[in-house]
Amino acid sequence: MQFIDTHCHLDFDEFKGDFQNLVYRANRLGIQGFVVPGVTLKQSLTLLDFKQHNPGVYIAFGLHPYFMAEHREHDFEQLKSLAIEHRKQLVAIGECGIDASIADLEKQQTLFVGHIKLANELSLPLIVHHRQSHHLIMQAFKQVQPKWGGVIHAFSGSLQQAQAYIKLGFKLGVGGTITYERANKTKQALAQVPLDSLVLETDAPSMPLAGYQGQINLPERLKAVFDCLVAIRNESEPEIAKQVYASSCSLFKI
Structure with a gap:
């Protein structure tokens, strides 16, 4: 079986010094x-x-809402110019989105709409971050409809919300959330949506799986996420593996 971790921050400081072993284990x-x-x-x-020196790595450009305090006035315009210049190096635009735990929601909304427009211009999918903001994400999508879909990173929500995203051409990022017993609503949604709407991710070094709370998350734990997905789906393990891999390749044109 082959897998793609469709969302991990391998360039973060937590992985410096052990990067080659990290990739080898995965x-x-x-x-x-x-x-x-x-x-x-x-x-x-x-x-x-980072991409040039690490085979198997695919990259996206984006301004994450978590870092709103760090983003300066002209950062997005510079990012846009860089994305246009390096279009062939990119598989997506993001990580972008709206996070209700962070201040300046209006500014976040404006920035997110800018990312949607850029993705449309470059014919690229979006990598969308959400936190208590599904309604705001959908408002942005109504303002500017994304033309090339993308992935709703770390999806957690209801079947109705999942179906709304899928209707717009999005995949749902399946991560460590489904390893927790309390995530019943999300697991029920992921069990019922079409298999081809799902992709796997870890968000390493963040979002540790159940049993690893307080530890750095690792890309190798994608296999544990996959096992939990198999447990809630009706399809066979090989069928699920084949489809999520194909969906990941198709979405990001890998």
């Missing part, structure tokens, strides 16, 4: 590709070199 479990999103202007720039 590869041994069939995890052959890693999509690494951008979070700030400066970090997005460094991803170009």
Whole structure:
């Protein structure tokens, strides 16, 4: 079985010094590709070199809402210029979105709409972050409809919300959330949506799985996420593996 971790931050400081072993352990479990999103202007720039020196890494440019306090007035315009210049190096625009735990929701909304327009211009999918903001995400999608879909990162929500995203051409990012017993609503939704609407992710080094709370999350734990997905789906393990891999390749044109 082959897998792609469609969302992990392998360039973060937590992985410096052990990066090759990290990738080796993941590869041994069939995890052959890693999509690494951008979070700030400066970090997005460094991803170009990171990709060049690490086979199997695919990158995206974006301004993450979590870092709103760091984003400066002209950062998005610079990011846009860089994305246009390096279009062939990118598989998506993001990580972008709206986070209700962070201040300046109006500014977040404006920035997110800018990302949607940029993705449309470059014919790229979006990597969308949400936190208590499904309604705000959908408002942005009504303002500017995304033309190339994307992935709703770390999806947690109802079947109705899942179906609304799928209708707009989005995949749902299946991550560590489904390893927790309390995530019944999300697991029920992911059990019922079409299999081809799902992709796997870890968000490493963040979002530790159940049993690993307080520890750095690792790409190799994608296999544990996959096992939990198999447990809630009706399809066979090989069928699920084949489809989520195909969906990941198709979405990001890998």
